[in-house]
Amino acid sequence: MREPVAPARTLSGAVYAEIRSDILAGRYTPGSKLSPRVIATQSKVSLSVVREALTRLTEQGLVISEPQLGFSVVGLDIDDVRDLSRVRILIEGAALKDAVLNADVEYEAGIVASHHRMVRNAPAVDDGTERVTDEWARAHAEFHRALISACPSPRLRDLADSMRETAELYRRWSGSFPTQQAPRDVSAEHRGLMDAALDRDAELAARLLTVHMNNTAALLERYVAADRTQPDIGLVTDADGAAS
CATH class of the missing domain: 1.10.10.10 (Winged helix-like DNA-binding domain superfamily/Winged helix DNA-binding domain)
Known part of the structure:
Protein backbone atom coordinates (compact mmCIF):
# COMPACT_ATOMS: atom_id res chain seq x y z
CA MET A 1 0.00 0.00 0.00
CA VAL A 74 17.64 40.33 3.75
CA GLY A 75 20.66 42.42 4.75
CA LEU A 76 20.94 45.02 7.50
CA ASP A 77 19.58 48.20 5.89
CA ILE A 78 19.43 51.09 8.36
CA ASP A 79 17.09 53.11 6.10
CA ASP A 80 14.69 50.17 6.14
CA VAL A 81 15.05 49.91 9.93
CA ARG A 82 14.06 53.57 10.30
CA ASP A 83 11.16 53.27 7.87
CA LEU A 84 9.89 50.06 9.46
CA SER A 85 10.10 51.59 12.95
CA ARG A 86 8.19 54.68 11.80
CA VAL A 87 5.42 52.61 10.21
CA ARG A 88 5.20 50.26 13.20
CA ILE A 89 4.89 53.20 15.58
CA LEU A 90 2.03 54.61 13.51
CA ILE A 91 0.17 51.32 13.14
CA GLU A 92 0.85 49.54 16.43
CA GLY A 93 0.63 52.80 18.36
CA ALA A 94 -2.86 53.45 16.99
CA ALA A 95 -3.91 49.87 17.73
CA LEU A 96 -2.55 50.11 21.27
CA LYS A 97 -4.39 53.35 22.01
CA ASP A 98 -7.65 51.89 20.71
CA ALA A 99 -7.10 48.72 22.75
CA VAL A 100 -6.49 50.60 26.00
CA LEU A 101 -9.56 52.76 25.41
CA ASN A 102 -11.62 49.56 24.97
CA ALA A 103 -9.96 47.63 27.81
CA ASP A 104 -11.78 45.23 30.11
CA VAL A 105 -10.75 42.68 32.73
CA GLU A 106 -10.12 39.96 30.13
CA TYR A 107 -7.79 42.30 28.25
CA GLU A 108 -5.85 43.05 31.43
CA ALA A 109 -5.61 39.36 32.36
CA GLY A 110 -4.23 38.53 28.92
CA ILE A 111 -1.50 41.16 29.22
CA VAL A 112 -0.42 39.99 32.67
CA ALA A 113 -0.36 36.32 31.63
CA SER A 114 1.58 36.94 28.41
CA HIS A 115 4.09 39.17 30.21
CA HIS A 116 4.64 36.44 32.80
CA ARG A 117 5.27 33.83 30.08
CA MET A 118 7.71 36.15 28.32
CA VAL A 119 9.75 36.68 31.49
CA ARG A 120 9.71 32.97 32.37
CA ASN A 121 10.92 31.98 28.90
CA ALA A 122 14.12 34.04 29.01
CA PRO A 123 16.79 31.27 28.84
CA ALA A 124 20.14 31.22 30.63
CA VAL A 125 23.24 29.65 29.06
CA ASP A 126 26.55 28.48 30.48
CA ASP A 127 28.56 31.62 29.72
CA GLY A 128 26.20 33.79 31.75
CA THR A 129 24.65 35.50 28.74
CA GLU A 130 21.17 34.90 27.44
CA ARG A 131 20.01 34.05 23.94
CA VAL A 132 16.68 34.63 22.30
CA THR A 133 14.98 31.31 21.68
CA ASP A 134 11.99 30.56 19.52
CA GLU A 135 10.03 30.10 22.77
CA TRP A 136 10.92 33.59 23.98
CA ALA A 137 10.24 35.07 20.55
CA ARG A 138 6.77 33.50 20.55
CA ALA A 139 6.11 34.75 24.09
CA HIS A 140 7.32 38.23 23.13
CA ALA A 141 5.05 38.31 20.08
CA GLU A 142 2.17 37.09 22.25
CA PHE A 143 2.79 39.94 24.72
CA HIS A 144 2.70 42.60 22.01
CA ARG A 145 -0.34 40.92 20.50
CA ALA A 146 -2.05 40.96 23.90
CA LEU A 147 -1.37 44.69 24.22
CA ILE A 148 -3.48 45.41 21.12
CA SER A 149 -5.98 42.56 21.51
CA ALA A 150 -8.83 44.87 22.58
CA CYS A 151 -8.42 47.05 19.49
CA PRO A 152 -11.83 46.86 17.75
CA SER A 153 -10.32 46.93 14.24
CA PRO A 154 -9.27 43.48 12.93
CA ARG A 155 -7.46 45.11 9.99
CA LEU A 156 -5.39 47.31 12.29
CA ARG A 157 -4.48 44.31 14.46
CA ASP A 158 -3.52 42.29 11.37
CA LEU A 159 -1.34 45.12 10.04
CA ALA A 160 0.42 45.41 13.39
CA ASP A 161 1.05 41.65 13.46
CA SER A 162 2.44 41.74 9.92
CA MET A 163 4.82 44.60 10.74
CA ARG A 164 5.97 42.79 13.87
CA GLU A 165 6.80 39.67 11.83
CA THR A 166 8.79 41.79 9.39
CA ALA A 167 10.73 43.37 12.26
CA GLU A 168 11.62 40.06 13.91
CA LEU A 169 15.07 39.69 12.35
CA TYR A 170 16.08 43.28 13.15
CA ARG A 171 14.76 42.80 16.67
CA ARG A 172 17.03 39.82 17.23
CA TRP A 173 20.01 41.66 15.80
CA SER A 174 19.39 44.68 18.04
CA GLY A 175 20.24 42.79 21.22
CA SER A 176 23.13 40.80 19.85
CA PHE A 177 26.13 43.06 20.14
CA PRO A 178 27.85 45.07 22.88
CA THR A 179 27.35 48.81 23.09
CA GLN A 180 29.30 51.64 24.66
CA GLN A 181 26.04 53.11 25.90
CA ALA A 182 24.40 52.25 29.22
CA PRO A 183 22.81 48.77 29.08
CA ARG A 184 19.26 48.81 27.81
CA ASP A 185 16.71 47.60 30.35
CA VAL A 186 14.26 45.92 28.00
CA SER A 187 12.40 44.24 30.85
CA ALA A 188 11.66 47.68 32.34
CA GLU A 189 10.35 48.85 28.96
CA HIS A 190 7.99 45.88 28.80
CA ARG A 191 6.86 46.38 32.40
CA GLY A 192 6.19 50.03 31.65
CA LEU A 193 4.03 49.10 28.67
CA MET A 194 2.11 46.59 30.77
CA ASP A 195 1.58 49.04 33.63
CA ALA A 196 0.38 51.82 31.32
CA ALA A 197 -2.12 49.47 29.68
CA LEU A 198 -3.35 48.20 33.05
CA ASP A 199 -3.71 51.80 34.25
CA ARG A 200 -5.70 52.42 31.05
CA ASP A 201 -3.49 55.36 30.14
CA ALA A 202 -3.66 55.22 26.35
CA GLU A 203 -1.44 58.24 25.71
CA LEU A 204 1.33 57.03 28.03
CA ALA A 205 1.18 53.52 26.55
CA ALA A 206 1.59 54.92 23.03
CA ARG A 207 4.52 57.12 24.10
CA LEU A 208 6.27 54.20 25.79
CA LEU A 209 5.75 52.04 22.70
CA THR A 210 7.37 54.76 20.58
CA VAL A 211 10.40 54.85 22.89
CA HIS A 212 10.53 51.04 22.95
CA MET A 213 10.68 50.76 19.16
CA ASN A 214 13.00 53.73 18.67
CA ASN A 215 15.48 52.20 21.12
CA THR A 216 15.76 49.15 18.87
CA ALA A 217 16.37 51.30 15.79
CA ALA A 218 18.97 53.37 17.67
CA LEU A 219 20.93 50.27 18.68
CA LEU A 220 21.06 49.07 15.08
CA GLU A 221 22.04 52.51 13.84
CA ARG A 222 24.96 52.65 16.30
CA TYR A 223 25.97 49.19 15.15
CA VAL A 224 26.07 50.29 11.50
CA ALA A 225 27.93 53.50 12.37
CA ALA A 226 30.58 51.48 14.18
CA ASP A 227 31.08 49.39 11.01
CA ARG A 228 31.13 46.14 12.95
CA THR A 229 30.85 42.66 11.51
CA GLN A 230 27.42 41.05 11.53
CA PRO A 231 26.15 40.44 15.07
CA ASP A 232 25.90 37.08 16.80
CA ILE A 233 22.17 36.74 16.26
CA GLY A 234 20.20 35.88 19.37
CA LEU A 235 22.56 37.17 22.07
CA VAL A 236 20.85 39.39 24.61
CA THR A 237 21.99 41.07 27.80
CA ASP A 238 18.72 41.50 29.63
CA ALA A 239 16.73 39.10 31.77
CA ASP A 240 13.60 39.75 29.77
CA GLY A 241 14.75 39.51 26.18
CA ALA A 242 16.07 41.37 23.20
CA ALA A 243 14.00 44.25 21.97
CA SER A 244 10.74 45.61 20.70
Missing part, protein backbone atom coordinates in the same frame (compact mmCIF):
# COMPACT_ATOMS: atom_id res chain seq x y z
CA ARG A 2 1.38 3.43 -0.96
CA GLU A 3 2.19 5.94 1.76
CA PRO A 4 -0.16 8.95 1.71
CA VAL A 5 1.40 12.03 0.14
CA ALA A 6 1.41 15.13 2.35
CA PRO A 7 -0.49 18.07 0.83
CA ALA A 8 1.77 20.61 -0.87
CA ARG A 9 0.51 23.39 1.42
CA THR A 10 1.46 21.34 4.50
CA LEU A 11 4.94 20.70 3.09
CA SER A 12 5.34 24.36 2.17
CA GLY A 13 4.38 25.41 5.68
CA ALA A 14 6.95 23.07 7.19
CA VAL A 15 9.71 24.28 4.86
CA TYR A 16 8.71 27.89 5.52
CA ALA A 17 8.95 27.35 9.29
CA GLU A 18 12.33 25.64 8.95
CA ILE A 19 13.88 28.35 6.77
CA ARG A 20 12.44 31.12 8.94
CA SER A 21 13.86 29.50 12.07
CA ASP A 22 17.27 29.13 10.40
CA ILE A 23 17.31 32.79 9.34
CA LEU A 24 16.34 34.05 12.78
CA ALA A 25 18.88 31.77 14.46
CA GLY A 26 21.65 33.04 12.18
CA ARG A 27 22.24 29.74 10.39
CA TYR A 28 21.72 31.72 7.18
CA THR A 29 23.84 34.86 7.41
CA PRO A 30 22.41 38.27 6.41
CA GLY A 31 22.60 38.77 2.65
CA SER A 32 23.45 35.14 1.91
CA LYS A 33 22.01 33.41 -1.15
CA LEU A 34 19.21 30.88 -0.76
CA SER A 35 19.24 28.15 -3.39
CA PRO A 36 15.78 26.60 -3.87
CA ARG A 37 17.42 23.53 -5.40
CA VAL A 38 19.73 22.98 -2.42
CA ILE A 39 16.92 23.53 0.08
CA ALA A 40 14.64 21.20 -1.87
CA THR A 41 17.31 18.48 -1.80
CA GLN A 42 17.99 18.94 1.91
CA SER A 43 14.30 18.99 2.82
CA LYS A 44 13.37 16.26 0.31
CA VAL A 45 10.58 18.30 -1.25
CA SER A 46 9.86 19.70 -4.70
CA LEU A 47 11.19 23.01 -6.02
CA SER A 48 7.66 24.40 -6.17
CA VAL A 49 7.20 23.75 -2.45
CA VAL A 50 10.44 25.59 -1.62
CA ARG A 51 9.60 28.50 -3.92
CA GLU A 52 6.21 28.88 -2.24
CA ALA A 53 7.89 28.98 1.17
CA LEU A 54 10.50 31.51 0.00
CA THR A 55 7.81 33.68 -1.56
CA ARG A 56 5.99 33.76 1.76
CA LEU A 57 9.22 34.77 3.52
CA THR A 58 9.72 37.47 0.89
CA GLU A 59 6.30 38.88 1.72
CA GLN A 60 7.36 39.07 5.37
CA GLY A 61 10.58 40.91 4.57
CA LEU A 62 12.97 38.18 5.75
CA VAL A 63 13.99 37.22 2.20
CA ILE A 64 14.42 39.27 -0.96
CA SER A 65 13.90 38.10 -4.54
CA GLU A 66 15.72 39.72 -7.46
CA PRO A 67 15.43 38.94 -11.19
CA GLN A 68 18.34 36.80 -12.43
CA LEU A 69 19.79 36.67 -8.91
CA GLY A 70 17.18 34.59 -7.10
CA PHE A 71 16.47 34.58 -3.38
CA SER A 72 18.67 35.82 -0.54
CA VAL A 73 18.38 36.67 3.14
